[in-house]
Amino acid sequence: MERRRQHVPGAVYQDKQLVIVRVPKPSGLRFVGAIDATNVGPLAEVLAQALDGRSEAGVHLDLSRLDFIDASGIRTLVSAAEKADGTHRLILHGLQPLMRKVMELVGWVDLPTLYFADTGFPDDHDISQLDQSIIDKGGRSHHFSHEASTATSTDGNRTDGPAPADAPLPPPPRQRYVLPLTIHRLHAMRAVVAAEAAKAGLAKERASNLVIAANEVATNSLRQGRDTAVLRIWKEDEALVCEVSDRGQLASPLADRQKPAPDLGAGRGLWLANHLCDLMQLRSEPDGTTVRLRMWLKQPVRN
Structure with missing residues (x-):
């Protein structure tokens, strides 16, 4: 029988792989687990609610325990920042270097409502009640989570000149x-x-x-x-x-x-x-x- 997952106190959203907890100081949200195309919808709703009608200058997001399985989570963060008015902003703490690299390639780092914090996020929230399987997802379930300490461009290795577009590709080998x-x-x-x-x-x-x-x-x-x-x-x-x-x-x-x-x-x-x-x-x-x-x-x- 599958063990029933307990609700995390202070959680504004949780599923089998992701928990989002509201943090009072600094005012914002802490993310624990993993995010991909299957749960970006709830993420968009949580971000919209956090930005809606706020008197503070911004919403702090602790991403240090969040594993981006693909780029859909980053797209959702950027979309929320694009919809924010000039008096509100998203302040990102602990973003993975590889995800920062993706944002730089696309040009998302230049959004005026998106900030990257140089300091860490205060660890003032008790995560002991989070399901251990969710906590362990960050950095273990996916090969590219926090393993690269620096992000370097592959432009120096990439072959810009493709093979002729009208030339058919050779068939894949039998061993595949x-x-x-x-x-x-x-x-x-x-x-x-x-x-x-x-x-x-x-x-x-x-x-x-x-x-x-x-x-x-x-x-x-x-x-x-x-x-x-x-x-x-x-x-x-x-x-x-x-x-x-x-x-x-x-x-x-x-x-x-x-x-x-x-x-x-x-x-x-x-x-x-x-x-x-x-x-x-x-x-x-x-x-x-x-x-x-x-x-x-x-x-x-x-x-």
Whole structure:
């Protein structure tokens, strides 16, 4: 019989993987656990309520115990900041360096209602009553949580010049891992990519980049309503390759090359993936789309 999860005192939201607790001083919210596309809806509601009608200058968010499984949680934070008026702001404490890197790539760090605190968040709230399985999620369940102490750009390693867009990609090898994708299998997909990256010997930060990139491409496919998306992953002599394919066609064949405007519009996932990987190859035809991500096993030396 599954143990009934106890309600956490002061929690304004909780589910199996995330608890959000209201903190009086500084006035704000503390997040414990993990967030992904399945629970960003409640997060948006909590942030909107915290910002609504406040007399204080801002809402402090303790993110030091929060594991961003994908970029959807960051998008939700940015969306809340965009909707805030000029007298309110979100002040982020303890944001993971990798997530800060994603925000810098996209241009979200320049929002006037979004601040990054240099100091830690006062640890004045008792989390002893939180379910240990939720507390342990931060930094253990997902390969890329807090393992990278610094975030460095992969631009020096990335191959900007793609193969000719009209040249078909060579078929995947017979020895490959195949996983049909649904929104409920994204967690399994991330675990597979992380495991294969570790097995291939990728450095932790580069493995993290690949996990996020693959998740962004897969999420982009699933958001388009394509239920035919499939992940394939294999190791070559010089690279680890992740491929996401489906039967849809992209409206813009240059979606991965054109930097999107600093809002939450479509196309950002492919653009991010292109900047997180060493090489991204995209082919989109009437009969389907294939996105192939490569990370070199030996990190190229920056000139």
